Amino acid sequence: MWRLGPQWLDEARLAKAWREATPFPHLVFDDFVADDAMAGLFESLEEEPVERYEGDILAFEASAPEPATREMAALRDDFAQLLAAPLTRITGKAVRRADMRAYAYRVGHYLLPHADHQDGLGRALAFAYYLPSPEPPEGGELELFRCAIVDGALTSTVPDRRIAARGNRLVIFDVSDVSLHQVCEVLRGLRISLAGWFYP
Amino acid sequence: MTTLDELFAGRAATIVPDAVGPTLAAEVRARLAGRYTRYALRDRGSYDVVAQVDEPALFAALTGIAAQVTGRALAVVDARALRLGAGDYLLAHHDRIDEGVPVELALDISAASVPGAEVHYRQRGKVYFRAASQPGALAVVARGPTVTCNHTYVSKRHGDAAVVRLMVLLRDV
Numbered sequence: 067m068w069r070l071g072p073q074w075l076d077e078a079r080l081a082k083a084w085r086e087a088t089p090f091p092h093l094v095f096d097d098f099v100a101d102d103a104m105a106g107l108f109e110s111l112e113e114e115p116v117e118r119y120e121g122d123i124l125a126f127e128a129s130a131p132e133p134a135t136r137e138m139a140a141l142r143d144d145f146a147q148l149l150a151a152p153l154t155r156i157t158g159k160a161v162r163r164a165d166m167r168a169y170a171y172r173v174g175h176y177l178l179p180h181a182d183h184q185d186g187l188g189r190a191l192a193f194a195y196y197l198p199s200p201e202p203p204e205g206g207e208l209e210l211f212r213c214a215i216v217d218g219a220l221t222s223t224v225p226d227r228r229i230a231a232r233g234n235r236l237v238i239f240d241v242s243d244v245s246l247h248q249v250c251e252v253l254r255g256l257r258i259s260l261a262g263w264f265y266p
Numbered sequence: 267m268t269t270l271d272e273l274f275a276g277r278a279a280t281i282v283p284d285a286v287g288p289t290l291a292a293e294v295r296a297r298l299a300g301r302y303t304r305y306a307l308r309d310r311g312s313y314d315v316v317a318q319v320d321e322p323a324l325f326a327a328l329t330g331i332a333a334q335v336t337g338r339a340l341a342v343v344d345a346r347a348l349r350l351g352a353g354d355y356l357l358a359h360h361d362r363i364d365e366g367v368p369v370e371l372a373l374d375i376s377a378a379s380v381p382g383a384e385v386h387y388r389q390r391g392k393v394y395f396r397a398a399s400q401p402g403a404l405a406v407v408a409r410g411p412t413v414t415c416n417h418t419y420v421s422k423r424h425g426d427a428a429v430v431r432l433m434v435l436l437r438d439v
Contacts, residue, residue, distance in 0.1 A: 122358045122386065122416040174382075174421055178355060179308040205422075211308060223308040246309055251353070251422050 067103055067110065067141065068148045071095075080156045089212035089226040091157065092239035098195060099234055108197070110137040111260075114168055123178045126249075127170040142166035146264070149193075153238065153264060159190045161264035171206050171257035177249035179211060179223065182241045182263065189241045189263040197258040198233030206231045206257035210239070211246035220244075231257045278408035279387060279395040282331055285404035286324070291375035294321060295430055298347050310360035313417070314349040319432060321345070328404065332369050332436055335406045340369055340436035348417065350383065350429040356417040358388055364409055364435065371434040372397055372405040380427040384418045399429060 073095060074080070084091045099107055113135045116127045133139040146164035154160050171177075182189050194208060212226040223246055229237055239245060241263065249257075286294075302314035325342045332340050348356065372385050378401065385397040387407050391414075397405035407413075420427050 122355070122388075122418065125419075174423065176419060178357070178419060181309065220307060220309065223306065225308075248308075251419075253422060 067106055068145050069100055069103070070148065070152065071097065071100070074152055077152060077155050081158075084157055089210050090240050090242065090245050092210065092229075092237060093156070094229060095236040095238075096232065097234055098236040104198065104234070107141070110141045111168055112137075114138045116168060116170055123180060124176065126175045126177065127172070129168040131165065131167060133166070138166070138168070141260075142262070145260075150264065153191060157191060157238075157240070159264075160266055161190050162266060164193070164262055164264045166260055166262040169257075169259045169261055171203070171249065171252045171259075173252055173254060175257075176251040179209075179246050179248040181243060181245050181247075183243050183245065188265045190266060191238055191264040192241050192245070192261070193236065193238050193264065194231075194259050194261040195236045196231045196233055197260065199256050199258050201255035202233065203231055203252045203255035203257040205250050205253040206255075207250045208237060209248050209250055211248075213244040213246050215244065231259065278336075280335055280406050281397060281400075282335065282404040282406060283400065284402045285328065285331060285373060286375065286402050288377075288402065290324070291402060292377070294324065294375050294432070295377070297321075298349075298430070302347075302349055309357075311354075311356040311417075313354045313356055314351075316347040319345040319347050321432075324432075325434065328371055328373065328434060329436060331404060332371060332406050336369055336408060338369070339439045341439045342434055343368070343437050344435040346433050348429075348431045348433060350417060350420050350427070350431075352420050352422045352425050352427050354417075354429075355419040358386075358391075358414040358416040361414045361416060363411060363414070365411065366437070367408055367410045369436040370405075370407045370409050370415070371432070371436065372407070373432040373434065374399065374401050374403050374430070375432060376401045376428060376430045380420060380424050380429050382418065383420045383424075383427065383429045385431070386416050386418060388414045388416070
């Protein structure tokens with residue numbers, strides 16, 4: 067299912083791009099899944115149930131943290147197995163496994179600014195893979211913030227970069243105290259993705 | 267099973283519709299208009315705020331309503347105004363936790379209602395009371411150390427939204 071394309075061959079270039087990315091380390095890969103594998107990917111997701119989640123920070127539909135179907139679990143495990151080694155070399159963060167959930171952001175859905183870092187969870191890298199949508203979304207971008215910390219306290223959070231949720235795009239980004247990001251509200255269409263974290 | 271927390275919470279929050287009329291609300295909005303500062307630590311909130319509001323006549327009336335609703339003798343200890351436009355919000359973990367069991371008033375002095383723009387009160391993270399966008403309405407909520415409050419995200423689909431709320435904290439005299 068998952069295969070690494072030629073853009074993954076030059077790991078030194080990717081490592082440099084990772085280090086130099088602003089406002090915090092991240093990489094964007096377009097055309098991540100080969101055309102001939104896309105139908106199989108959607109097939110793997112067909113039976114995975116999703117439900118609505120709502121809180122002060124979020125509104126979206128998602129699958130459960132642990133996959134309900136064998137197909138989704140295999141998709142997650144294959145993804146982690148394929149990417150863990152190259153991402154370890156590129157980012158300098160030793161990762162071995164990943165979790166993965168399917169997300170559907172419909173009109174009015176959002177995920178407000180937050181950093182994924184939480185003590186004890188071990189999240190090292192975050193990822194989001196945007197599936198080609200039958201109704202490509204307006205809005206729904208991944209927005210990264212530039213943060214300043216003084217004496218351990220966050221003193222400013224400035225929107226810095228917006229990454230469109232373009233179909234077949236994979237985004238990998240760092241998890242730290244300053245990796246503040248959000249999913250902008252979807253104004254039209256449907257944003258569907260697979261997302262989660264890599265762990266040591 | 268209903269917990270004592272839920273029983274308490276259910277009795278200690280209510281909405282008083284039409285607590286103020288549109289004319290008074292417009293007058294207060296006009297007095298506040300030039301005084302807002304922007305809060306934008308985006309992991310906590312995004313909104314305009316007037317940190318200290320002094321509206322003696324209005325507060326006297328609101329305190330009277332709160333006293334009737336709660337059966338307690340109360341006085342204002344703090345009041346601020348919040349203005350939320352499209353894309354704004356105030357998260358629960360940014361809320362101030364107050365000692366004791368003060369009463370909080372949320373008075374909606376917006377010019378028009380905004381769909382989905384609500385004030386949520388949470389007990390240990392779970393929403394137990396919602397104050398919908400309703401100009402003129404007053405939410406009266408007895409708070410406690412386990413209660414937090416958040417102002418929900420205002421959709422960008424309502425581009426001209428302007429939600430204005432007076433948040434008034436009362437304590438027993």
